[in-house]
Amino acid sequence: MERYEPVLLPAVENLHRIDIYEAHGGYERIRKAFTMSPAKVIAEVKASGLRGRGGAAFPTGLKWSFMPAETDRPKYLCVNADESEPGSFKDRQILERNPHLLIEGILIAGWAMGIGTAYIYIRGEYESWARMVERALAEAHERGYIGARMRETFGTDYAIDIHVHRGAGAYICGEESSLMNSIEGLRPYPRIKPPFPAQRGLWGCPTTINNVETIANVPVIIERGAAWYASVGAEKQPGPILYGISGHVNRPGVYEFPTGMLLTELIYDVAGGVPGGKCIKMVIPGGTSMPPLRGDRIEGVRMDVESLKAVGCGIGTASLIVMDEDTDLLDVLTRIASFYWNESCGQCTPCREGTGWMFKILQRLQGGDGGPGDLDLLVSVAGNIEGNTVCALGEAAAWPVKYTIERFRSELEEHVRRHATKRSTGGPIRTLAGSETRIPISSQRENP
Numbered sequence: 001m002e003r004y005e006p007v008l009l010p011a012v013e014n015l016h017r018i019d020i021y022e023a024h025g026g027y028e029r030i031r032k033a034f035t036m037s038p039a040k041v042i043a044e045v046k047a048s049g050l051r052g053r054g055g056a057a058f059p060t061g062l063k064w065s066f067m068p069a070e071t072d073r074p075k076y077l078c079v080n081a082d083e084s085e086p087g088s089f090k091d092r093q094i095l096e097r098n099p100h101l102l103i104e105g106i107l108i109a110g111w112a113m114g115i116g117t118a119y120i121y122i123r124g125e126y127e128s129w130a131r132m133v134e135r136a137l138a139e140a141h142e143r144g145y146i147g148a149r150m151r152e153t154f155g156t157d158y159a160i161d162i163h164v165h166r167g168a169g170a171y172i173c174g175e176e177s178s179l180m181n182s183i184e185g186l187r188p189y190p191r192i193k194p195p196f197p198a199q200r201g202l203w204g205c206p207t208t209i210n211n212v213e214t215i216a217n218v219p220v221i222i223e224r225g226a227a228w229y230a231s232v233g234a235e236k237q238p239g240p241i242l243y244g245i246s247g248h249v250n251r252p253g254v255y256e257f258p259t260g261m262l263l264t265e266l267i268y269d270v271a272g273g274v275p276g277g278k279c280i281k282m283v284i285p286g287g288t289s290m291p292p293l294r295g296d297r298i299e300g301v302r303m304d305v306e307s308l309k310a311v312g313c314g315i316g317t318a319s320l321i322v323m324d325e326d327t328d329l330l331d332v333l334t335r336i337a338s339f340y341w342n343e344s345c346g347q348c349t350p351c352r353e354g355t356g357w358m359f360k361i362l363q364r365l366q367g368g369d370g371g372p373g374d375l376d377l378l379v380s381v382a383g384n385i386e387g388n389t390v391c392a393l394g395e396a397a398a399w400p401v402k403y404t405i406e407r408f409r410s411e412l413e414e415h416v417r418r419h420a421t422k423r424s425t426g427g428p429i430r431t432l433a434g435s436e437t438r439i440p441i442s443s444q445r446e447n448p
């Protein structure tokens with residue numbers, strides 16, 4: 001494995017403190033950005049090839065260029081720190097260990113798009129991380145890096161305010177339009193698109209939403225240049241990336257490396273392999289919303305958008321969940337299905353009903369009351385959700401079920417056969433039509 005020097009999470013003690021951050025070149029990148037025109041900053045981010053780290057890998061410079069340059073309406077930036085995807089825990093490393101990098105990234109993004117107000121939307125459960133960010137913001141304010149005093153500090157006409165907005169513990173609030181509704185104090189239903197946020201976002205004004213890690217990459221691009229950035233890692237999705245590795249590995253954690261690392265390199269060399277030297281049954285490479293891969297098919301697969309697409313998968317949040325040979329896949333699917341059912345906002349029927357059906361069918365199979373036909377039924381329900389919903393939570397719920405069945409069919413059939421003590425004859429409607437439409441709270445709490 002080649003030597004790599006981290007730039008998002010460098011090994012500098014107390015980097016979260018502003019004096020240490022400044023001593024390592026902090027807030028020099030925004031000074032440099034002010035010597036460039038906003039259009040030049042956007043061009044640089046475009047040329048770098050940076051793609052969003054929040055799940056969809058959308059090109060960041062392109063997204064920024066959708067914001068109107070001339071408008072009499074206020075413009076907003078929302079930094080998405082909701083980080084609720086199961087398996088994903090990388091953004092909080094930036095909030096904790098390098099919050100000024102994020103703040104400096106917001107200043108540069110703000111200058112590039114002419115934004116006057118930014119919100120950092122932090123998931124409700126991240127209480128201590130919200131406090132860490134607030135502390136960093138207070139330090140930056142005191143130094144005159146944020147707010148009206150910026151004009152004096154940097155000698156420009158530009159100023160931006162940055163606020164922390166705390167979520168209340170709903171996964172759906174990480175979806176960008178739901179996040180905006182939440183900030184506005186509305187019920188966080190995802191909005192139908194178009195219009196896209198750059199046209200009508202927060203309070204109907206032009207808005208850009210970016211993930212924490214995406215924004216943290218921006219000062220690095222300004223400091224080292226687009227050409228350097230584009231030369232790091234995978235060609236179609238370059239740059240440094242935070243890999244969150246969890247599950248059956250000896251050293252779980254968040255590791256910074258270039259994009260395009262081999263899955264096997266990450267699991268065996270970086271995360272220390274599987275405890276007890278067991279075989280890998282399944283890997284979910286991008287958080288639970290992404291299709292899983294068979295353990296015997298990961299050889300030679302790289303962690304970047306194009307390589308994962310080629311094997312029917314996605315990079316998502318680059319959060320690898322490793323499962324060894326003893327893993328009960330029905331158990332895994334039931335837990336995942338339970339999560340999406342609980343987190344479905346209920347706005348559209350295929351997701352509201354379908355997530356519940358999938359969970360109930362899986363529970364039935366686990367309880368030994370199902371039959372082999374239930375696997376096809378699950379695929380059919382998943383297929384009726386996919387592509388028929390307002391937001392991508394529908395696909396997030398459907399894909400793990402659909403692809404695990406597709407890729408582990410014979411194992412699941414065998415599992416069902418062994419557990420089938422009784423055969424259900426009425427299908428899921430009979431089961432679901434009873435008075436119980438939601439699992440009891442006590443058992444919901446046992447679920448992830």
Ligand SMILES: Cc1cc2nc3c(=O)[nH]c(=O)nc-3n(C[C@H](O)[C@H](O)[C@H](O)COP(=O)(O)O)c2cc1C
Nearest residue numbers: 052053054080082083084174175176210211214392
């Ligand atoms: C149900 C759902 C949950 C999401 N949760 C998050 C999240 O916690 N953090 C995040 O950055 N993006 C999340 N996203 C993606 C956002 O909608 C959006 O694409 C992203 O914040 C854009 O940032 P990026 O372009 O920098 O990746 C979620 C999407 C969906 C459909």
Ligand code: SF4
Nearest residue numbers: 345347348351389391
């Ligand atoms: S897909 Fe699910 S979470 Fe998304 S809007 Fe529809 S019901 Fe809500």
